[in-house]
Amino acid sequence: MIMTTAAANQGFASGLDTILDSASVPERILSGFQFVEGPAWHRESKFLIFSDITGNAMYCWHEGGGLENFRQPSHMANGNTWDRQGRLLSCEHATSRVSRSDLNGDYEVLVSHYQDLELNSPNDIVVRRDGSIYFTDPNSGRGQRYGVARPQQLGFQGVFRFDPVTAELTLLVDDFAKPNGLCFSIDESALFVNDTDKQHIRVFDVTRNGELENGRTWAETAGTRPGVADGMKIDSAGNLYCCGSGGIHVFDDSGARMGIIRVPELAANFTWGGDDLTDLYITATHSIYRLRMKLPGHDPLQPQPGPV
Numbered sequence: 001m002i003m004t005t006a007a008a009n010q011g012f013a014s015g016l017d018t019i020l021d022s023a024s025v026p027e028r029i030l031s032g033f034q035f036v037e038g039p040a041w042h043r044e045s046k047f048l049i050f051s052d053i054t055g056n057a058m059y060c061w062h063e064g065g066g067l068e069n070f071r072q073p074s075h076m077a078n079g080n081t082w083d084r085q086g087r088l089l090s091c092e093h094a095t096s097r098v099s100r101s102d103l104n105g106d107y108e109v110l111v112s113h114y115q116d117l118e119l120n121s122p123n124d125i126v127v128r129r130d131g132s133i134y135f136t137d138p139n140s141g142r143g144q145r146y147g148v149a150r151p152q153q154l155g156f157q158g159v160f161r162f163d164p165v166t167a168e169l170t171l172l173v174d175d176f177a178k179p180n181g182l183c184f185s186i187d188e189s190a191l192f193v194n195d196t197d198k199q200h201i202r203v204f205d206v207t208r209n210g211e212l213e214n215g216r217t218w219a220e221t222a223g224t225r226p227g228v229a230d231g232m233k234i235d236s237a238g239n240l241y242c243c244g245s246g247g248i249h250v251f252d253d254s255g256a257r258m259g260i261i262r263v264p265e266l267a268a269n270f271t272w273g274g275d276d277l278t279d280l281y282i283t284a285t286h287s288i289y290r291l292r293m294k295l296p297g298h299d300p301l302q303p304q305p306g307p308v
Helices: none
Strands: 027-031 036-042 047-052 057-062 066-071 077-082 088-092 097-101 107-111 125-127 133-137 158-163 168-173 179-184 190-195 200-206 212-220 232-234 240-244 247-251 257-261 267-273 279-284 287-292
Touching: 036 088, 036 267, 036 279, 036 287, 047 077, 047 279, 077 125, 088 125, 107 158, 125 179, 133 179, 158 179, 168 212, 179 240, 232 267, 240 267, 247 267
Parallel strands: 036 077, 179 232
Antiparallel strands: 027 287, 036 047, 047 057, 057 066, 077 088, 088 097, 097 107, 125 133, 133 158, 158 168, 179 190, 190 200, 200 212, 232 240, 240 247, 247 257, 267 279, 279 287
């Protein structure tokens, strides 16, 4: 892999002064991959896990400690996140599964079917404070470009909730064209889900039993530059970040766009890391970039006020 100290500054759209210094330069820390996705920062051990989907591998990077293989083959894993026990949850394109593994490499499949039919290709994943797992299930991994070409068994592309205690899988929404990134609001009263094909973000009210209702369009990520609605997360102030046309779109809590963070390559996903969660790690096509932010990201594993 090629490691460089800095990348050309692409600048950013106005309106982001509260979260980003205009002189900040995206630093390219790793490169040479095929298509990187699914970054997940381990706060205690201070390392970054990420996927190379078409490279069929997952990697672990420590600053000062270098890069090492985490899993290969990875079943063309895409999105990753940590559960409340510190285990890694991964969405697998090639197998249509959600898997779980610990830091020793012990691996198990959590879910692969809905009503005896294979899932499409789980894409991105989040964990609610009660431990339940929410994930999107587009058909992206059933094509040759980002997965293994094979017929789709389900007649929809939806959003699911999985209960790791009862192993119950619940279909929450089934009317997306291609659901992709998702994240909860800080108090978990709302779930945001974007749609790659429609280039917009929808928001749903989360009921006390974890189901979704009152879905509506919340913001748009379309534009004239390359890029689609993809990875999505919120910062500690409740601002929402979403990959889209031209880079990473940033919205305030009302859905008004504050600006767009430009990245030298096509941004697919991101996460916050570093000692204070103010380093934004961006997976962008062949490379990993790091950008210093003014505000830390939201850590969903930390206790927060609000409904459970």
